[in-house]
Amino acid sequence: MTTTIPRHASADDPRVLLDEEIGVFEPVPPYPPRTEREAEFYTLRDGEMFLNMGPQHPSTHGVLRIVLKLDGERVVDLDPVLGYLHRGVEKLCENADYHQTICYTDPLEYVSALFNEWAPCLAFEKLMDVEVPPRAEYIRVLSSELLRIASHALFMGWMALDLGGLTPILWSFIERDEIVDMLSALTGARMLFNYFRIGGVNGDLNHEFMSRLGDWMSRATEQHAANIGLLNENEIFVRRMRGLGTLDTATAIRMCMTGPNLRATGLPFDIRRAHPYSVYPELEFDIPTRTEGDCLARYLLRVDEIKQSLRIIDQCLHQMPDGPVMAKLPRLLRPRPGRAYGAVEGPRGQYAVYAVSDGTDQPFRFRIHDPSFIHLQAVGTLMPGNLVADAMAVMASLDPIMGGVDK
Amino acid sequence: MTAVSRAWGRLTLPGKVVFTIVPLLVLLTIALVVAIGLFGTLVVDILIANIGIVRFVVAVTIILLLSPPIAFVIIYMEMKIIALMNLRLGPDRVGPWGTLLSTVHGLKVLMKEDFTPTGADAVVFTWAPVVVFASTIMAVLVIPFAPGLFGQDMNIALLYFFAVGGLTIVGLLMAGWSSFNKYSLLGGLRSAAQIVSYEIPLTLSVVGLLILAGTMSLNQLVELQGPHLDAATGQMTGAWFTDWFVFRQPLGFLIFFIAATAEGNRTPFDLTEADSEIVAGFGTEYSGMRFGFFYFAEYINVFVLSALTVVLFLGGWNAPFDINGIFAWLNSVQSVVTFPTAFAWDVNPAAVGLPLLFIVALAPVLATLILGAPFYLLRSSTKWWHAILIGFVLFNVLVVGLLLVWAYVNFEWAAGLFWFLGKTFAFVYLFVWLRGTLPRVRIDQLMGFAWKWLLPASLLNLFVTAAAVLVIGG
Numbered sequence: 001m002t003t004t005i006p007r008h009a010s011a012d013d014p015r016v017l018l019d020e021e022i023g024v025f026e027p028v029p030p031y032p033p034r035t036e037r038e039a040e041f042y043t044l045r046d047g048e049m050f051l052n053m054g055p056q057h058p059s060t061h062g063v064l065r066i067v068l069k070l071d072g073e074r075v076v077d078l079d080p081v082l083g084y085l086h087r088g089v090e091k092l093c094e095n096a097d098y099h100q101t102i103c104y105t106d107p108l109e110y111v112s113a114l115f116n117e118w119a120p121c122l123a124f125e126k127l128m129d130v131e132v133p134p135r136a137e138y139i140r141v142l143s144s145e146l147l148r149i150a151s152h153a154l155f156m157g158w159m160a161l162d163l164g165g166l167t168p169i170l171w172s173f174i175e176r177d178e179i180v181d182m183l184s185a186l187t188g189a190r191m192l193f194n195y196f197r198i199g200g201v202n203g204d205l206n207h208e209f210m211s212r213l214g215d216w217m218s219r220a221t222e223q224h225a226a227n228i229g230l231l232n233e234n235e236i237f238v239r240r241m242r243g244l245g246t247l248d249t250a251t252a253i254r255m256c257m258t259g260p261n262l263r264a265t266g267l268p269f270d271i272r273r274a275h276p277y278s279v280y281p282e283l284e285f286d287i288p289t290r291t292e293g294d295c296l297a298r299y300l301l302r303v304d305e306i307k308q309s310l311r312i313i314d315q316c317l318h319q320m321p322d323g324p325v326m327a328k329l330p331r332l333l334r335p336r337p338g339r340a341y342g343a344v345e346g347p348r349g350q351y352a353v354y355a356v357s358d359g360t361d362q363p364f365r366f367r368i369h370d371p372s373f374i375h376l377q378a379v380g381t382l383m384p385g386n387l388v389a390d391a392m393a394v395m396a397s398l399d400p401i402m403g404g405v406d407k
Numbered sequence: 408m409t410a411v412s413r414a415w416g417r418l419t420l421p422g423k424v425v426f427t428i429v430p431l432l433v434l435l436t437i438a439l440v441v442a443i444g445l446f447g448t449l450v451v452d453i454l455i456a457n458i459g460i461v462r463f464v465v466a467v468t469i470i471l472l473l474s475p476p477i478a479f480v481i482i483y484m485e486m487k488i489i490a491l492m493n494l495r496l497g498p499d500r501v502g503p504w505g506t507l508l509s510t511v512h513g514l515k516v517l518m519k520e521d522f523t524p525t526g527a528d529a530v531v532f533t534w535a536p537v538v539v540f541a542s543t544i545m546a547v548l549v550i551p552f553a554p555g556l557f558g559q560d561m562n563i564a565l566l567y568f569f570a571v572g573g574l575t576i577v578g579l580l581m582a583g584w585s586s587f588n589k590y591s592l593l594g595g596l597r598s599a600a601q602i603v604s605y606e607i608p609l610t611l612s613v614v615g616l617l618i619l620a621g622t623m624s625l626n627q628l629v630e631l632q633g634p635h636l637d638a639a640t641g642q643m644t645g646a647w648f649t650d651w652f653v654f655r656q657p658l659g660f661l662i663f664f665i666a667a668t669a670e671g672n673r674t675p676f677d678l679t680e681a682d683s684e685i686v687a688g689f690g691t692e693y694s695g696m697r698f699g700f701f702y703f704a705e706y707i708n709v710f711v712l713s714a715l716t717v718v719l720f721l722g723g724w725n726a727p728f729d730i731n732g733i734f735a736w737l738n739s740v741q742s743v744v745t746f747p748t749a750f751a752w753d754v755n756p757a758a759v760g761l762p763l764l765f766i767v768a769l770a771p772v773l774a775t776l777i778l779g780a781p782f783y784l785l786r787s788s789t790k791w792w793h794a795i796l797i798g799f800v801l802f803n804v805l806v807v808g809l810l811l812v813w814a815y816v817n818f819e820w821a822a823g824l825f826w827f828l829g830k831t832f833a834f835v836y837l838f839v840w841l842r843g844t845l846p847r848v849r850i851d852q853l854m855g856f857a858w859k860w861l862l863p864a865s866l867l868n869l870f871v872t873a874a875a876v877l878v879i880g881g
Contacts, residue, residue: 051589059683073593073850162683164674164847170493230844236675237846388593389684389849 027052027067041079047071051388055084059162059392062402066379066391073387080379085406093366098124098198098333101363105353106192109372109404112151114144114183115346116404117196119353120366122277122342124198127335127357136200136325137279142316143183143195144344145309146213149220150179151347152302152309153227155399159299160231162396163240168230175223182212199327205320213317220310228303241296245382245394248293256374259349261398264301265293271345283315295397302347302399334361348372348399372404421696422517432468466558470547475513478706482509484832485706485839492843513699521695524587531585536693536700539578543704543711545571550714551626553724553823564625565617568715569610572670575708576602579679579689582701586692594688597850598679601669604854605676608861609666612659613719615872616652628652629723646729653720658868660720662861667712669853672705674842681847713834714827721830724823774802 027050033039044050054065063084069077089108093101101124105116118140125132157172180190185208187195195202231237247257249265262269268287272280288304290297335357343352349371356365375398382398383391418426442450454461483498483506490497498505523529546568548558561567576599583595617623620631634646653660669676680688690701717723734746779798782789789797814821848856 049589051593058686073597160846164677164681164683165845166489166674167493167843170495174494231846234846236848239852240846240849387849387851389678389681389847392684 026050038079041067041069041077044069048076055081059396060402061158061396061400062405064376064395064400064402064405068383068388068391070388073389075383075386075388075391078380078383078391080376082376083406085402087407089407090366090368093120094363097361098335098363101366102196102198103192103194105368106194107403108368108370108407109346109348109351109401110191111154111401112147112347113192114140114147114195115344115351117194118144118344119342119351119368120355121196121198122344123340123353123355124333124335124342126340126342127338127355128198128329128333130199130327130329132200132278132327133324134279134321135204135323136327138316138320139201139205139325140196141278141280141283142313142320143186143201145312145316146179146183148347149306149309150176152306153179155302155347156227156231156299158399159393159396160237162392163237165231165234165237168227171227171230175227178212178216182209182216185209185212197326198333199329200325204325213313217310217313217317224306224310232300232303238296240390240393241299241397242294243292244295244386244390245378245397246292246294247378247382251381252293252378255377257349257371257378258374259345259347259371260301260305261298261349261375261378263287263289264297266291271343271350275343277342277344282319283312285312285315295393298397298399305347332361334359339365343369346371348375348401348404368407370404370407372400372402373407376400376405417518419518419521419695421521425517425696429472432472436468463559466548470544470558474544474547474707475703477710478703479509479513481706481709481835481839482512482702484835485842488836488839489843492840513703516696516699516702519695521693521697524692526587527692528585528587531581532692533697535578535582535585535689536697536704537578538581539575540700540704542571542574542578543707545574546711547707547714549625550711551629551718551723552827553820556820556824557626560624560626562622562624565613565623565628565719568625569606572711573602573606575704582693583689586689588692590685590687590691591689593685594679594681594691597685598672598689600850601672601676601678601853604857605666605669605861608662608857608865609670611862611865611869612662612666614865615659615868616656616719618869618872618876619652619655625718625723629718629725632722633725634729646732648722648725648727651720651722651725656720656868656872658864659872660716662865662868663720664716666857666861667716668838668841669857671708671712671838673709673838675845675848676853677842677847678850678853709835709838710831713831713838716834717827717830722826724827726822726826771802774805775799778802778805 028042029038033042048069048071051068051070052065053068054060055063060066065081065084067079067081068075069079089104092104096104101120102117105120106113108116124130153172153175157169160168183193183195184190185206187193187202189195247261247265249262249267252262252265253267258269258271266289268289270287271277272285273287285308288301288308290301337357337359339354339356341352341354343350345351350369351371352369354365354367354369355363358364378398379391379395382394386394415423415426439450486508487497487505498508501507501511523532549561549564549567551557551560579598579602580595583591583593583598586592616628620628622628622631632651634643636643672679678684678688680690685691690698693701737744737746775795775798777798778801779794779796782797783791783794811821815825816822
């Protein structure tokens with residue numbers, strides 16, 4: 001079947017029909033449609049137009065490109081185009097030895113890098129039957145819960161920025177900066193830490209980290225209250241978010257969504273409780289849920305999670321045992337052939353790694369399950385029918401990080 | 408010389424035009440002054456015979472010259488205040504406390520390349536910023552800054568203001584349509600929908616006030632809110648802030664302020680340039696001085712709308728209290744201190760005689776030394792010439808301050824300008840504060856708010872006022 005798409009003209013003005021000659025970009029692929037869906041999408045009905053949003057756009061959270069089909073200001077349909085940040089991390093990891101893998105997975109979800117290190121560590125430790133010392137486990141929990149707070153704080157700021165509020169993002173960055181400075185005292189880096197190792201962590205807690213942490217913990221609750229006070233009571237913010245982009249539990253499960261986006265629909269599924277790992281069974285914390293499933297619920301759920309993370313950090317500091325922070329391991333790791341699956345609860349949801357070993361010093365297969373990519377599917381069902389402004393709010397509320405989406 | 412020619416070469420066409428016109432205007436003014444000096448009464452007679460035209464030309468010149476500085480001040484205020492709200496430092500490099508940064512931005516846009524994108528309608532694209540800027544500038548013409556300090560006193564000034572202010576949409580639509588960019592198109596259409604909707608409550612909210620005042624001249628409106636002869640009682644009334652229209656038309660004031668925020672495209676109604684949705688709206692494709700015109704127009708618009716709010720509802724140039732009345736009352740209840748109730752500082756320099764020379768010659772030096780001395784004596788790290796410099800600056804500040812106080816006391820317009828600008832910039836601060844705090848509303852919420860709430864409320868205000876005037880009789 002040969003179908004030709006009629007080239008879209010922006011206006012009835014005959015000069016404007018010279019699109020191709022004057023080189024004006026229309027977001028139509030330069031090839032004939034490969035699927036029926038593509039043919040349908042790139043055919044405009046009366047009164048519709050394409051709007052190419054991204055890859056450079058102030059609020060696409062990185063380099064996501066969405067081709068929106070608009071009717072006035074209302075989104076009729078959309079076509080997300082991924083891959084602008086694709087680096088082939090899985091393949092890179094399959095060509096690196098087990099230790100090197102961790103620094104490749106680090107920049108995937110770059111605002112919460114420790115979780116990206118944790119999942120492969122977990123998988124490899126299962127593969128090699130390594131016993132991680134308890135102190136190392138507590139340090140892992142402590143540092144990654146700190147990073148969860150930083151990531152959620154940043155989400156709150158971005159959410160407000162995408163709705164036009166200038167101030168919250170800068171307040172969030174202050175909070176994130178404090179946490180990241182603290183972690184840099186512990187790990188030596190502010191963003192891509194490369195701190196977790198197979199069988200433990202890279203270094204023990206030090207004095208600067210502990211003093212910064214104590215200083216921050218003494219005012220974290222008030223600071224958090226001040227930050228959310230900017231937005232939670234704001235009539236404009238709440239009115240724009242309530243009832244927008246509603247997901248129900250069944251749809252969310254069908255889309256494999258996890259994390260806050262799933263919990264906002266009412267299902268208390270959290271890997272830390274459902275499939276416990278590390279020392280989470282020894283720690284007390286609640287799994288906050290909300291039933292509305294809209295953007296406001298997703299936002300408020302993260303606010304609640306910050307409080308729970310503060311609780312976990314507090315317990316970690318009280319229960320931290322003495323001992324080594326690294327298991328005794330050979331320098332070159334050659335696990336016996338087999339496969340292992342390690343999943344952690346990241347700030348965005350289930351972050352998992354599936355590793356297959358063939359007995360050499362490199363993983364035979366290294367598969368990354370990234371929550372951002374999974375959650376980005378939802379824009380296809382949530383955006384159509386909303387206005388352009390709300391489309392951006394919906395995307396922000398799902399909190400995707402393009403580094404993880406494109407891998 | 409090469410430096411000058413190089414800088415000139417880097418200017419774009421609008422820059423060259425601006426830098427040619429401004430010295431020409433200054434030269435023209437100097438020529439006028441010289442002509443009056445040389446030919447005296449003849450020139451003055453000719454000017455007085457055509458006072459309307461002269462007034463118009465002078466007013467337009469002054470407005471054109473003063474509007475960029477006003478915009479610079481507001482831009483600096485916005486940068487600094489929002490920075491402080493964001494817990495940042497804000498501008499602090501160019502000039503003292505970064506005060507010159509907005510000026511440097513203004514010069515920068517003059518030197519930037521302004522290109523016309525492929526496919527744009529070049530003529531419309533070029534003229535759009537001019538239309539926006541001109542319509543904003545034209546609105547300044549009727550604003551009474553102080554007694555006797557206004558461009559034109561029209562009896563339909565308010566109508567003129569709304570008419571000219573409405574022209575802004577034409578420019579924004581031109582910009583949005585001609586840019587050949589869909590973000591611009593959305594921004595232009597949003598602005599058209601928004602401004603057309605908010606013009607209605609904006610205009611209706613002041614009708615109640617007009618019924619009360621019985622005039623549309625902004626000058627008379629301000630005078631009605633200050634000390635004036637009450638027609639009914641035949642006595643002087645209204646020296647206090649209680650006579651301001653905001654207390655008689657609170658609902659009208661609220662509607663007017665909200666509608667003015669939307670009219671000026673300010674947060675939370677800044678949908679036309681919502682950067683998280685449509686990049687920069689109608690201004691997406693603009694650069695250089697064309698963008699600068701939009702930018703200036705936006706900030707002058709903020710000033711103009713604040714000024715109009717002050718003129719209509721907050722007494723314009725009138726002081727909020729009657730200082731002479733307070734002093735007279737104090738004198739009547741106590742006899743310890745006698746406050747002057749009428750200022751008349753008629754200092755005759757000739758009567759002072761030779762000591763005047765002494766004062767003029769020695770006072771600056773002495774004052775500089777005396778003011779600088781504490782800094783030298785109390786801080787060992789201060790160098791002596793630093794102390795002298797500090798002393799000199801303090802002396803100048805003192806002199807300027809005294810001059811301002813003297814002007815305030817002796818000239819009605821100086822006092823009026825003080826209160827007018829004080830109130831206006833308080834409103835500018837309010838606009839900036841809103842921008843630092845609030846997120847943006849959605850387009851349907853925006854329109855719903857205008858048609859479902861503001862319009863009925865302004866109609867209610869109008870009917871209640873009219874009924875009250877009918878029943879009570881003004």
